[in-house]
Amino acid sequence: MARTAKRDQPHHQVVIGLPGIAVVATCYLEGTLQATVVASVTEVAAGVYDVHVTPGFSSVGYWTVVLALLGTAYDVEVSEHDVDDVYFLLSGVVGGNLVEVEVVADSVPVPGVSLSVYDDGGDVLVTWRESDASGEASFFLPSGDYVLRAYEPGYSFEDVEFESPGSVTMSGEGLDVPAPSDPTLCRIYGDFVDLDGTARVGQVVKVVNLHDPVATVGLAVSEPEVEVVADANGHVEFDVVQGTKLAISISGTSTTRNVTVPAQPTKNLHDLLGLRSTTGVSTVVRAH
Numbered sequence: 001m002a003r004t005a006k007r008d009q010p011h012h013q014v015v016i017g018l019p020g021i022a023v024v025a026t027c028y029l030e031g032t033l034q035a036t037v038v039a040s041v042t043e044v045a046a047g048v049y050d051v052h053v054t055p056g057f058s059s060v061g062y063w064t065v066v067l068a069l070l071g072t073a074y075d076v077e078v079s080e081h082d083v084d085d086v087y088f089l090l091s092g093v094v095g096g097n098l099v100e101v102e103v104v105a106d107s108v109p110v111p112g113v114s115l116s117v118y119d120d121g122g123d124v125l126v127t128w129r130e131s132d133a134s135g136e137a138s139f140f141l142p143s144g145d146y147v148l149r150a151y152e153p154g155y156s157f158e159d160v161e162f163e164s165p166g167s168v169t170m171s172g173e174g175l176d177v178p179a180p181s182d183p184t185l186c187r188i189y190g191d192f193v194d195l196d197g198t199a200r201v202g203q204v205v206k207v208v209n210l211h212d213p214v215a216t217v218g219l220a221v222s223e224p225e226v227e228v229v230a231d232a233n234g235h236v237e238f239d240v241v242q243g244t245k246l247a248i249s250i251s252g253t254s255t256t257r258n259v260t261v262p263a264q265p266t267k268n269l270h271d272l273l274g275l276r277s278t279t280g281v282s283t284v285v286r287a288h
Contacts, residue, residue, distance in 0.1 A: 023049055026066050039065060097165035099139045101131070101148065105155050105172040109135025113152040115170070120145035122159065139164075151193060153268040179265030180239045186261045189237035190269030192230050199234030204251035205269070210258065211244055236269065248273060 025039035037053065044050045051065075103113045113131040117139060118124060126146065131137045141164040150157035150170050157172035177189050192200035205228045228236045240246065242263045249256040250273075257273045 025051055027053065028066070097141050097143055099141055099162070099164050100167045101137045101139065101170060102168070103131045103135045103137070103150060103157075103170045103172075105157075105174055110152060110155060110172070111135055113150050113155070113157075113170075116149045116151075117141065118147040118149065120147065120161075122147040122149075141165075151191075153190065153270045177237065177266050182239075183265070184241055185239045186242045186264060187237055187239050187266045188261070188269050188272060189235070189266065192234040192236070199232065200230055201232055201234060203230035203234060203236070204228070205230075205236050205238075206249045206251060207238065207240075208247040208249075209244065210247055 020043070023041040025041050027034045027037040027039050029037075037055070040052045040054070042050050042052070053065075101115060103110045103115070109131075111131055111133045113135070114128065115131060115137055116128040117126045119126060126141070127139060129137055129139070143164055145161065145163050148160045148162055148168055148170060150172065152172075154175050154177075155172045156175055157170055160168055160170055162168045177187060180187050190205070192203040207226050207228060209224045226238070228238050230236045240261045242261050244261045245258065246261060247256060247258050248269075255273065255275065259272055261267070262272070
């Protein structure tokens with residue numbers, strides 16, 4: 001991870017730890033390729049690469065820099081507010097030592113878990129990636145001590161301190177969200193955390209009822225719009241009649257989805273919205 005405080009033609013040094021490989025970078029703004037913004041990658045020392053962006057990030061917005069190496073593309077997200085401080089993050093590869101991670105909950109491997117590696121103080125995000133179908137992941141890190149944090153909707157994980165090189169087992173447990181007593185309702189729930197693992201207290205989820213009064217007679221829909229506020233643990237939950245059509249948005253982000261409440265007793269909010277992660281949940285890198 002590297003940092004710059006310059007708006008125009010920023011340089012970023014990325015320590016990959018693998019010398020002599022081809023790295024290609026492309027820039028996107030709000031998901032659209034920015035052909036006039038050129039990101040060149042040059043190896044300046046063994047395993048150390050300089051990313052040079054010309055003419056730089058010229059406007060505030062949701063920028064994504066995609067670094068491709070060894071045939072694999074890694075998304076690097078630079079988010080809203082300001083472009084004075086831009087962070088580059090290469091998923092999983094920042095050094096030369098192999099660290100193998102196994103993620104389990106209730107003794108069962110858990111795939112798709114967002115894994116974030118921090119420095120030994122737990123303050124600076126070093127890199128991240130997701131566990132594979134077998135609940136495993138690999139990082140290449142410089143020698144030293146680190147903190148591993150995990151996030152996956154429906155699970156609870158404690159931070160783990162570890163040393164590179166080595167292996168880590170991240171153990172957690174499934175969260176039991178009780179179903180509502182009324183079988184016609186679905187309980188929608190979610191958890192919001194910052195990159196440092198802090199709960200996003202007060203995060204607002206706006207829920208708008210899109211139901212057709214004629215088509216939904218008997219669904220007992222009563223409230224056209226509500227705002228659900230995350231509690232002290234960053235947790236939200238609300239009950240909605242199954243089959244109801246909703247517009248759900250997460251405040252402070254561009255996330256808005258129209259969904260139909262499923263015919264089941266509980267549903268994770270992030271899965272319902274089709275999000276692996278969203279602003280404020282694990283893997284988004286912000287420019288401050």
